[in-house]
Amino acid sequence: MGRDNRHAHQRIPAVAVLPQGLEEAGAQELIDLGAKAVRPLRRAAAFEADMACLYRLHLQCRLPFRLLRELSRFPCDGRDSLYHGVQDSVDWERWLHPSMSFRVDATGSAQGLNHSHYSALQVKNAIVDRQRELWGERSSIDLEEPDLHLHLHLGRGEAVLSLDGCGGSLHRRGYRAAMGAAPLKENLAAGLIRLTGWDGTTPLVDPLCGSGTLLIEAASLARGQSPGLERTFSLEGWADFDAELWRDELERARRRSQPQQPSAPILGWEQDADIAEQARSNVAAAGLEESITINTGDFRDLSLPAGPGMVVCNPPYGVRIGAEDELETLYGDLAQVVKREASGWEFWLLSGNPAVTGALRMKASRRIPISNGGIDCRWLHYQVR
Known part of the structure; x- marks a missing residue:
């Protein structure tokens, strides 16, 4: 029209x-x-x-x-x-x-x-x-x-x-055919990264990256990628659809997507080799192989790039996956690694279980209430000393 x-x-x-x-x-x-x-x-x-x-x-x-x-x-x-x-x-x-x-x-x-x-x-x-x-x-x-x-x-x-006008929920970006056991929705991951204020100029690390959603959304944000560019929208069938105006906005969105990489490394660790491979597939499907590195390995063995930087993670809560006693050990080990490797860094963790989060033995400077798939969570911010 x-x-x-x-x-x-x-x-x-x-x-x-x-x-x-x-x-x-x-x-x-x-x-x-x-x-x-x-x-x-x-x-x-x-x-x-x-x-x-x-x-x-x-x-x-x-x-x-x-x-x-x-x-x-x-x-x-x-x-x-x-x-x-x-x-x-x-x-x-x-x-x-x-x-x-x-x-x-x-x-x-x-x-x-x-x-x-x-x-x-x-x-x-x-x-x-x-x-x-x-x-x-x-x-x-x-x-x-x-x-x-x-x-x-x-x-x-x-x-x-x-x-x-969306033609299906906007959280489905199209890159995530492969998913871990309890995936974080893409729009929630994007919102969590936005709340941290991370801008791509410092290293970003997820020591428990699962299918890689937090890292992919972060890299996409840093590169200005428009998440809707590859979608088909039902608004294109509206009675008053303006094809010329739509083309203008498509072109604006394409121009906004920057081909250059974020200036700092974006790294993930995943112990399960199959899930790490899923994460790499998702990274490739999002066109971000040059921006994100997924390592197969235990987070307890990680070494971080020169900082300061930011650690983000969404560990198991024990609601869907993970036994509570095992989780207390995991959270305690996570805190040790962060304190050892990330002095001077910021640390953000999505907590859906206050009992196991206590095993970190760290004091949060911010606690932002978030609902993750109906689970009452807190996006916790720690300054690592």
Whole structure:
């Protein structure tokens, strides 16, 4: 479609869905990329953006799971007002032809609408009934790759109907076919690195790197790689998609990705040879072989490059993997290695089990609450003396 300048600069209300604990960092990322009226919420941030900025956020944001563009908002006090509001508040003749598939997800609640599946069904029924009126036929539902992905949120007497332009969760970058036993989601890893303030100018080491996600997200951040460049987005099928504007933002994202390497080494250690090989495969798939070195070996034998630098790690918590007595030994040994090798360095550790973290016998200078897959964690910061 050609460019429609009348709408290119209109500010569109939207919401970024974020990991719990990264709301402030996610809000700052939105601001950095040009979003306006940004407000951190619980597990989300509300914002406004013109279409160019909305495209930019899809291509360049690291922290959100999803970006939801508001399509309509209407009063909703129950099932009937939801049904009629969906039919009347959107021009379905423009947005959803019967040849297109769709899906609906729902969150929140209203009177008589306490189950998300039922609320989503009401939206679906309202849409297909309107389609039958218009065309005598209806769209099919596709839960995997819908042409139009709708999201309903109910609350405070209102319904908000939004478009999800992502085409699957943004945390899936595409490089991680191979995963360890309890992988850290990519957007959470990116947020943890952002919270450390690491900028690529000092060495970064993960002594328990698993599938390498923290290191890959760090190197990608240091090189300015846009995580959305290789993705296919469902927003490309929106009724008002502006192909020229999208090409401009793709080009901007490509220019931002720096071919040069971070100036300091990025190193990982993994004892399990198979998992270390998985990590190397992930590094290669992310195009970062020249930036990251994965060593097969026990962290107890590591020697660090000249510092100062930063150690980051996400050791087992004992919730999904690892027996607690073994973990206390592991954490104690980790503290010994850090104190021996990383004097003057910073040390960041994601803790999901305060009992075993105590085995470090180190005092954290910061404790940032983070939810990792539903586990209540703390991103702990230590200054190593």
